[in-house]
Amino acid sequence: MLQEPILTGSQNCEECPIRHRAVCARCETDELQRLEEVKYYRRFEAGQPIIWCGDRMDFVGSVVLGVASLTQAMEDGRTQMVGLLLPSDFVGRPGRAVAAYDVTATTDVLMCCFRRAPFEALIEDTPHIAHRLLEMTLDELDAAREWMLVLGRKTAREKIASLLSIIARRDAMLHIRREDGPVVFDLPLTREAMADYLGLTLETVSRQVSALRKDGVISLEGKRHVTVPDISRLLEEAGDDMDGGLIS
Amino acid sequence: MLQEPILTGSQNCEECPIRHRAVCARCETDELQRLEEVKYYRRFEAGQPIIWCGDRMDFVGSVVLGVASLTQAMEDGRTQMVGLLLPSDFVGRPGRAVAAYDVTATTDVLMCCFRRAPFEALIEDTPHIAHRLLEMTLDELDAAREWMLVLGRKTAREKIASLLSIIARRDAMLHIRREDGPVVFDLPLTREAMADYLGLTLETVSRQVSALRKDGVISLEGKRHVTVPDISRLLEEAGDDMDGGLIS
DNA sequence: CGTTCATTTGAATCGTATCAAGTGTCGTGG
DNA sequence: CCACGACACTTGATACGATTCAAATGAACG
CATH class of the missing domain: 1.10.10.10 (Winged helix-like DNA-binding domain superfamily/Winged helix DNA-binding domain)
Known part of the structure; x- marks a missing residue:
């Protein structure tokens, strides 16, 4: 299982494949620099958990490569996927310390993580980030609603x-x-x-x-x-x- | 049907029943004033449409009193409710001119509407509004995901x-x-x-x-x-x- | 009192779940 | 090289839950 695919994190934001679609899409060079200070990369193998529901989260971040899934489970084992996370999608909720869902790597995944506390501070005084996050959240809400029609009808x-x-x-x-x-x-x-x-x-x-x-x-x-x-x-x-x- | 219940719009934001939960919750007095300049009230009777999917929207706004529903329909008539709008909930998407869903008054509804263009401008330079909107959207996304579990499993x-x-x-x-x-x-x-x-x-x-x-x-x-x-x-x-x- | 509309109830049907068995592929170890 | 198990997937038979179609009830209103 120790294949090493394209999952080598480019340390450089300018060359990042999701540079123009992720939460950082609208950032200027100086804003990117502040983000880079609190960022690090993590890799997850296909099938591995990224976060467990109820875990304390010390980071938020973006999927750079691969596919991850957000799932909710009932005690008796029934589970429902509630989000399909593709490259550029955001993981975690600013202002929330505890994960609300299980996040699992569906394929091999490379995540660009930001330490949560400093990222939250960045949101406060970087409108470009806050704005992009709002836009992305609205898109996810639309996707969730389209999905509700699928599930229900x-x-x-x-x-x-x-x-x-x-x-x-x-x-x-x-x-x-x-x-x-x-x-x-x-x-x-x-x-x-x-x-x-x-x-x-x-x-x-x-x-x-x-x-x-x-x-x-x-x-x-x-x-x-x-x-x-x-x-x-x-x-x-x-x-x-x-x-x-x-x-x- | 011409009952006139409690649906008399208080023109004054300070006395508004949703003052501390709606999109304006975090606004200071001066920010409220700028909102008041672009705001107006509209009433809808139970059962009446508020917006049709595909309509041009010239306002966004908050439900002040009553219950409205967001629904999506397929051509053959199957319909799925994708949002239940209670007092303080936000209607409309900043940056989108055309409604994506049908919105219907379930009970008699009083809406606090903001003209869309000036409201969008306000978001740009009023972080208190943008922030609250992000928070509300994240809450709605959580609600939608909980709902997906209900629908699916x-x-x-x-x-x-x-x-x-x-x-x-x-x-x-x-x-x-x-x-x-x-x-x-x-x-x-x-x-x-x-x-x-x-x-x-x-x-x-x-x-x-x-x-x-x-x-x-x-x-x-x-x-x-x-x-x-x-x-x-x-x-x-x-x-x-x-x-x-x-x-x- | 009759109409309308929301709701309830019944019987038959249909779609999906469940339980069970079988296929194909892959990687491992004999 | 082949036997092995592990795993993802397919296929079949049956059961069950929700839908469908139909009719009846009840409350609100003119």
């Missing part, structure tokens, strides 16, 4: 199609691609994680993925590599009618 | 118990009451609104409310007035084990 098949759409859309934002060609991506989630995301069992996830494959909505190579020949067909299956618009 | 009975707990908890925050006495409140929602909140049908809501009544978890006078003899019993039914703690 969509069928299993629609839920799977919705999840695939979300991942496809994100991928479309990163890798530039032709307008109407097939979309190709790797699922960063196991069937179980997909189930926790969608409020289903892993068996139902498996069945519905197979069904979408049989119906030609997607095709698979291996278990994780997905090709979507016609993205608007997938969106139709998801029950959304935002036709075509990959860039939200 | 709880049974119909647990969903109803969860909703009643949430309303009971809110009521406990407003009306001071003895530590361990019975909790009494009015449901501000119809069975259909409850169903839209919980991702159920109204028939299932009705059945589960009846079941909780038969099992002595709650008692009803009329359809809407609820008495909870033992709040910890209700929390147990909700599947939460936050025992007793009414104040979160």
Whole structure:
């Protein structure tokens, strides 16, 4: 398991892959310097916990590389994913010392961490950071609400199609691609994680993925590599009618 | 329908019932004055739309009195409530000109509105407002995530118990009451609104409310007035084990 | 008194969960 | 090189919970 992928933290903010999307996006050079003083990098292997619910948090930070998940659990073991953390997403809540959710590395993850106390002080007197954080929080709230519609009202098949759409859309934002060609991506989630995301069992996830494959909505190579020949067909299956618009 | 209840907008912020919980909570007197310059009141009758999804928004604002709901709809009519707006809750997203959700008055509602453009300018140079808005948005995000667990993983009975707990908890925050006495409140929602909140049908809501009544978890006078003899019993039914703690 | 609307209740159906078994792939150790 | 277990995933049979469709009840109002 001691592969060393691209996870070497660039110490330099200017070259950081999330420089223009993370909480620091709007910072000027001098503001970045103040951030760098309280920042450090941490790596987590796929499957490893990043934070346990109830733990004291001595840092907040950004996902730089990889995928992490925010989950909530009931005592009897039922769990629900409540956030999918992709590169540039923020972890932790300023002003809160104790974690409210479990955070787990879904793939190998590189986090850019800020010591909590000095970061909170920075928020107070750096409007560029506070503003960006507000903007990001509003975006997350919108995402959470879209997700609520999925959880509350969509069928299993629609839920799977919705999840695939979300991942496809994100991928479309990163890798530039032709307008109407097939979309190709790797699922960063196991069937179980997909189930926790969608409020289903892993068996139902498996069945519905197979069904979408049989119906030609997607095709698979291996278990994780997905090709979507016609993205608007997938969106139709998801029950959304935002036709075509990959860039939200 | 032309009842005129307590919905007379106090023009004076100092006497406003949500003065210390709304977006203006942290404002100093001079900051309040700048807000007052761009503020006006609007009333909405129960059942009336406040904003339609896709509408241009020329204001943002706070719910002062009453209950409103934020809902998302699919083309085929399925709808999911994604926010329950109580007094002091904020409506609208600074920086966004077009409404993303339908907003409907569930009861009679009094809103304190701010013209959008000047309000956005105020955010820029009034850290007290920006900060409070961030704090409120983070709270809403937490609420949305708790709700996602309810939608994704709880049974119909647990969903109803969860909703009643949430309303009971809110009521406990407003009306001071003895530590361990019975909790009494009015449901501000119809069975259909409850169903839209919980991702159920109204028939299932009705059945589960009846079941909780038969099992002595709650008692009803009329359809809407609820008495909870033992709040910890209700929390147990909700599947939460936050025992007793009414104040979160 | 009749209409309307919210709610309740009943019976049948359907979708997803549950329980159980089986497949395929990978890495390890004999 | 093959047997082994571990793990992720698939598939099947059955059970159960919530939906659907339908009808009945009750309160509010003109």
